[in-house]
Amino acid sequence: MTRARVAAAVAATITALLLQATLVGPAFSPWAVSLPAVLVAAVALVDGPATGMSFGFAAGLAADLGSRHPAGVLALCWLGVGLVCGAVADRRSLRRDALTVGIVCGVSASAATVLLAVIHRGGPALDAVTDFLPVAAVSTVLAFGVVALVRAMLHTDHLRAPHPVYTELLVGPSRAR
């Protein structure tokens, strides 16, 4: 992983957390719509499950430590988001990717709600069911912009994932005689 990719990941995580706290969270309250989760899903769709789950775990842990609930809840959930989105990515259409992000983020938000309800021995566990559709819908809308942006960013020369380099050898009789 290059230094530029790490810097971009840190910057993207902080930006997403700030926008979540100051704009997205209050705007869609009481639904648990999460911009960082959408970002994790978008990165996983573009870069695969390995990057997705690493990025999801790191971003989730940062969000956990910055909030009042126990650390590890969002790290676990967003790890799952990165893993699932990286595994199901087909990169064929933006619409299909956005829908995938919406559904996975909805499931992730419901899982986090249930997990917190279990931890706190009670709480609004029913929200996991009732909020699923609104969260998935809003996440899908957000995903259109985020996935397009992440695709454009991760396809630049500086941020492109390093791939193995193959040397093509032409074997056969030479035509030039």
Place this chain on the structure above:
Amino acid sequence: MRRLTRRQRVSAIVLAVLALSFLTLDLGGSSLEGAHGGVRGALGSLYRGTDSVIGPVRRWVQGVPSAGTNESEIGELKKENADLRGRLAARRSDEHTTAQVKALQQAADGGNHVLLPARVIAYGPGQGFDWTVTLDVGRVDGVRVGQTVTDGVGLVGRVLHADDATAVVLLAADPGSGVGVRDTRTGELGVATGDSGKGFRFVPINAEAQISVGDVLTTGPAGSTSFVPGLSVGTVTSVRTSADGTRSAQVRPTTSPTEVDLVGVITVAGRNLAGRAPLTPGGGR
């Protein structure tokens, strides 16, 4: 669907165990309290900076869904407010009317008069006089020209003209008319003339009469005034002696000519002779 490599599966399991370890540690005690505090502090200062830029946008976004609702709610509240103000005004008006009716009743009881309640329905000049009001009662109700009009406390005027359904009253404060009055303290008689809205100007018949500030003037005497005697006209507020020794006084009216609303036309003035016995030497009867 892409198959995970063995390395990816192992990484996922390790990270999940790590997350559960953090969860257990944080639930178990205060091991991560320092980390929580550090990240919260760093993010908190960033939140404040970001909110100062994004806050207005967020408030606008939050207001969009309820914009129409707020407008209709504001409209409903305005309507409700106007309705309540109307009710309050009506209630005050009712209280005022009740007080006026009580005053009229007391005047009827005290003076042994028969009073016909009437509402002022118009103000304005009429028949060449400036200070008149029109009442909603007329000849059909028993109103006749010359009858005295009171508000229950003081003199208002006298009926100048009566139709079947309405009557025009010349206010006592009219500058062109005078009222025969008596100073209740000294018994001195005189004439109170309307003084262009400032009240009355009182000139006693006796040029040397003693007039003092605070003296109360009433209509009178009986038989020599066109008004029912004994109604309060006003209170002396200042006394003036001219160069030739003639005294006059400025009088504040008991009833403001511009504030009359519910009045009573005295259709039958009480003489109140009942129980009055002749006086004999020695006080015996």
